[in-house]
Amino acid sequence: MTDLKDGGLKDAGNPAVTGGAVISAKDLDLTFQTNDGPVHALKGVSLDIEKGDFVSFIGPSGCGKTTFLRCMADLEQPTGGSITVNGVSAAEARAARAYGYVFQAAGLYPWRTIGGNISLPLEIMGYSKTEQRARVARVLELVELAGFENKFPWQLSGGMQQRASIARALGFDADILLMDEPFGALDEIVRDHLNEQLLKLWARTEKTIAFVTHSIPEAVYLSTKIVVMSPRPGRITDVIDSPLPKDRPLDIRETPEFLEVAHRVREGLRAGHGDD
Numbered sequence: 001m002t003d004l005k006d007g008g009l010k011d012a013g014n015p016a017v018t019g020g021a022v023i024s025a026k027d028l029d030l031t032f033q034t035n036d037g038p039v040h041a042l043k044g045v046s047l048d049i050e051k052g053d054f055v056s057f058i059g060p061s062g063c064g065k066t067t068f069l070r071c072m073a074d075l076e077q078p079t080g081g082s083i084t085v086n087g088v089s090a091a092e093a094r095a096a097r098a099y100g101y102v103f104q105a106a107g108l109y110p111w112r113t114i115g116g117n118i119s120l121p122l123e124i125m126g127y128s129k130t131e132q133r134a135r136v137a138r139v140l141e142l143v144e145l146a147g148f149e150n151k152f153p154w155q156l157s158g159g160m161q162q163r164a165s166i167a168r169a170l171g172f173d174a175d176i177l178l179m180d181e182p183f184g185a186l187d188e189i190v191r192d193h194l195n196e197q198l199l200k201l202w203a204r205t206e207k208t209i210a211f212v213t214h215s216i217p218e219a220v221y222l223s224t225k226i227v228v229m230s231p232r233p234g235r236i237t238d239v240i241d242s243p244l245p246k247d248r249p250l251d252i253r254e255t256p257e258f259l260e261v262a263h264r265v266r267e268g269l270r271a272g273h274g275d276d
């Protein structure tokens with residue numbers, strides 16, 4: 001399922017971001033043609049994601065969150081509107097390896113060690129062995145998996161495997177990380193811990209992150225901006241700029257500010273349902 005070319009990150013400097021949005025969608029539409037007729041997945045979706053933003057997408061199942069992320073990654077072609085990534089088309093950004101993509105399932109090759117999995121895209125891109133080793137060590141340290149390089153995926157817990165998959169997506173130093181429900185399959189305690197680690201990683205690396213989730217607390221805890229989507233055809237019904245400080249201990253989730261944002265997200269989800 002995981003295409004490593006898609007999970008890779010580009011090497012050269014980012015193209016043409018000169019102050020504008022890192023990701024900019026304008027009036028995006030996507031209709032899939034299926035045997036059962038057209039499926040209208042996205043309708044009139046417009047959004048700007050600025051450099052350094054942590055943007056979460058939340059909405060009911062089938063509302064087009066993954067489809068939108070895949071449009072950013074040039075893995076789906078919109079049937080209307082436009083999208084730019086780093087100031088160029090999604091296709092050009094993909095060719096320049098502008099982003100790392102983390103899937104819901106870690107998608108690690110069981111016959112390769114953790115280090116081997118992380119270095120695979122680097123190998124494909126022709127990095128020297130020395131450079132590969134240095135990069136693997138650096139990203140493993142970033143996801144707090146230093147020392148696990150020679151383990152095989154099955155020797156790691158689900159949460160550790162997901163961290164390894166994040167490390168793989170960090171290998172090329174792209175400034176954009178696209179994450180599709182990376183922690184959806186994990187239990188709550190592990191998820192809390194990974195949420196904390198992801199925030200630290202984001203603060204350290206200053207990446208721009210687009211993150212799909214079903215969890216209101218996860219969206220509110222992680223994001224600088226929360227995008228609420230409606231049931232199909234997926235539209236954006238609310239964009240909430242988080243008032244929470246960047247530094248967020250887990251117990252911030254019990255503060256009135258946090259609960260207020262969570263309430264607004266919940267209301268947005270309800271209102272979206274009401275439109276149908």
Ligand SMILES: Nc1ncnc2c1ncn2[C@@H]1O[C@H](COP(=O)(O)OP(=O)(O)OP(=O)(O)O)[C@@H](O)[C@H]1O
Binds near residue numbers: 032039059060062
């Ligand atoms: N390749 C495809 N061909 C046909 N229909 C598709 C395709 N990909 C997605 N869809 C449909 O488009 C709609 C949006 O799907 P998408 O996966 O983007 O939703 P989602 O919000 O990410 O859902 P979930 O939260 O369940 O993962 C769904 O109705 C889905 O069945």
